[in-house]
Amino acid sequence: MATKISAAADLSNPGNASRAAAIYALAMLTVIYSLNFLDRTVITILIDPIKHDYHLSDKAMGFISGFGFVIFYSILAAPVARWADRGNRRSIITWGLVIWSAMTALAGIAQNALQLTLSRFGVGIGEAAGTAPSSSMISDLFPGTQRSTAMAVYQLGPVFGGSLGAFIGGEVNHHYGWHHAFLAAGIPGLLVALIFRLSVKEPSRGASEAKRADTRQQGFWETLRFMLGQKCYMILLLGFCFTTFTQFGFGTWSPSFLGRIHGLNTAQIGIYVGVVRLVAGLLGTLIGGFLSDWAGRHDVRWRIYVSAICSILACPGVFLFALSHSLTWCIVGFTIVSAASPVHVGPIVAVSHSVVKVGMRAFATSIIYLISELLGLGLGPFLIGVFNDHYIHRLGVAVNRYSVSSAAITTLIGGLLFIVAAQWLVRDMARTFEE
16 A cells, blocks of 8 residues: 555656756755855854843853744744745745845844844744745755655755855854854855756746646634644644754753863864764764655655664764763764764655645744754753753853753654554545545
8 A cells, every 4th residue: 555655646757847957956956955044053162152242141042042043933934934835835934034044144243142043043043944844945946756865965955054054154263253253153154045046946836746736825713723634744734843842952061061071172063063963964864864765665664763762872872972082982972973863854755745635834844943943943052051051050061061062852752753653644644645
């Protein structure tokens, strides 16, 4: 049954776009996603310098780095995704890139914490136009049998962007100060926006489906009712919230952890974090996406199982990073987390597109990112900061070990929920194409 459904939903070639054009579009979208994460995460290397200059608490820095971004992202993500399900996604992505790049650069001239927070609001506004439209475009460029791999390539954006953020933030801050780091992170996006707008074409909706797909955009309540009825989608969404807490809570505070616990300066932190995220993240994301597609040809549930296994494997990596007294073993733990924790994102988004209708894809993606980032990116860094501030006098610098360790529990819960979601995948794929 699983094989028949998988075959019915797939094609051997990427729709009506030439393979070269599809690959080029994917490459450009990945570059844009890299800039998305560069602008989003460069602040994680700069937490302690900003905190020192503006005399802020960990709770305040958790708010600025997390909720400061998420607030407007949350407000706009779903409406922009609904627009992307009927409008020109290329133009939406272009303008989003312009806005978030300009706002990142403006952070470089912020004179106080309020101005810095407002610039983070602006980054969230721009990035609301990034991931959902991009994921929708990719699903129209690549068929189901290739979609997890294509999404995994797209998910190299956070790997490259996170690494660049570490390098740029660490090195530029060390030599020129954190204001210049924001300027260096934001300006390149304006040039990339122009190149993308002039060189990438908007793909036809539903072009990659073997069956004649219903490409119309359903009404809001009809869309919501359908998605709520897809148990696989809803459980994936819940699992994604927990794994996102690990990605962003752990990811935001791990650079500061290396400075506070192991005494590294920002340049050293940038090298360690940048190299590990680049190498381990690159290998983990690509191999995970490939394995999801390869194993999914035999049983579609393995498109989820691979992500579940990797999310669970990140759990001991977090504990090793947080509790080890050796810098070497700490970096080994960081490597495990960097390789395993990003694997699920591409395959899970790809699977979500198989259990919703074509005209719902951007909206379905936006809901996954909206809720998971509200809880993960918003609450993750903030709650860790609150914990640090509350227990610092009782535990001293060791408080950082305990707060970061919380990410081990959330990634374990997320992986287990992915396993549960896989049990409903075959039923929900059938329902998507039958109704």
